[in-house]
Amino acid sequence: MEMIKKNTSKEKNEMLNEILNSHSISTVSLKKIFGDVSDDFWFWIFTDGFMEHPLLPRLLPAMPDEEIQCNFTGASGKATLMEAFSAYKLFKQVARDHSIDLTCCDAVLDFGCGWGRVTRFFLKEVEANCLYGIDCYKEMITLCEQSNMRCHFETIDPMPPTGFPNNMFDFVYCFSVFSHLSEEAHKKWLFEFQRILKPGGLLIATTRPRSFINQCANLRKRKDIEAFELGGAASFQNTEQSLLDYDYGKFCHDSTGGGGVLDKSFYGETCIPQKYVDKHWTKHFSSVDFIYDEEHKSFNQNVIAAKK
Numbered sequence: 001m002e003m004i005k006k007n008t009s010k011e012k013n014e015m016l017n018e019i020l021n022s023h024s025i026s027t028v029s030l031k032k033i034f035g036d037v038s039d040d041f042w043f044w045i046f047t048d049g050f051m052e053h054p055l056l057p058r059l060l061p062a063m064p065d066e067e068i069q070c071n072f073t074g075a076s077g078k079a080t081l082m083e084a085f086s087a088y089k090l091f092k093q094v095a096r097d098h099s100i101d102l103t104c105c106d107a108v109l110d111f112g113c114g115w116g117r118v119t120r121f122f123l124k125e126v127e128a129n130c131l132y133g134i135d136c137y138k139e140m141i142t143l144c145e146q147s148n149m150r151c152h153f154e155t156i157d158p159m160p161p162t163g164f165p166n167n168m169f170d171f172v173y174c175f176s177v178f179s180h181l182s183e184e185a186h187k188k189w190l191f192e193f194q195r196i197l198k199p200g201g202l203l204i205a206t207t208r209p210r211s212f213i214n215q216c217a218n219l220r221k222r223k224d225i226e227a228f229e230l231g232g233a234a235s236f237q238n239t240e241q242s243l244l245d246y247d248y249g250k251f252c253h254d255s256t257g258g259g260g261v262l263d264k265s266f267y268g269e270t271c272i273p274q275k276y277v278d279k280h281w282t283k284h285f286s287s288v289d290f291i292y293d294e295e296h297k298s299f300n301q302n303v304i305a306a307k308k
Ligand SMILES: C[S@@+](CC[C@H](N)C(=O)[O-])C[C@H]1O[C@@H](n2cnc3c(N)ncnc32)[C@H](O)[C@@H]1O
Pocket: 072, 073, 084, 111, 112, 113, 114, 115, 116, 117, 118, 134, 135, 136, 137, 140, 156, 157, 158, 159, 174, 175, 176, 177, 180, 181, 185, 262, 266, 267
């Protein structure tokens, strides 16, 4: 059911009533209920619609406290959901480009799912019981479990292996996780994803762009930085050298730690250049693409797509 962006709130609520009335809500397959709505309407359902329509909070996940939203994703409310929605739309596009039909997937994994910000959007294409989310931050997994998403969530160790069997997943994605991992953690997780992906399965990971190195220098000049920006302000202190390293193809990581379980031994700020990906990821995957942020401008991360 395609929506025209300019529909009024009243019209959107009427459309929503029509959709909800034509399904038995007690069966609650969100894929069956919402599988045909447009992406724009899906975003409205999670934002304005969620606040306006009394049934939606019974069907869909709410968001955690504003402080948790900010600490984990650097923004809150509609802005943080918009960033996740942009990632979801781009990941779907990249999956399509790699001949992955999400509606036919048996198992999709959100690695470093946090409070389930991105996971929720995939409920339109993938049955909830085929969606998996893992994170080493127990409190985040608890929030996911309480969130009414009906997916599988699990707290894991920061280093692999997971308990998943070989060749289980059609698609693994990591939004804003490889943008923090050390080289050792990154290599170990790559190996693990190669193991748990089906042959022909797809891995998508995002990482900080080169411009992030300059952003860190700019953060250091500001007096009013927020808690979630502290890691950036402490990173890549030698800007010139870090930019040279990036251009040379070095793995650029500063081990700042992220608080709580996110220990310095594996967590900080990370910019992975394309030259590094071309050299190392191709050892594990049959095809590897590097998509620059400038091409889509929807969030401040580059995207790596690798097919097993
Ligand atoms: C910046 S947050 C992004 C969360 C989520 N992907 C999103 O976009 O909303 C990074 C997440 O990765 C998780 N994480 C970091 N290192 C991890 C590791 N080694 N194993 C599992 N989860 C990890 C953190 O706990 C955190 O929830």
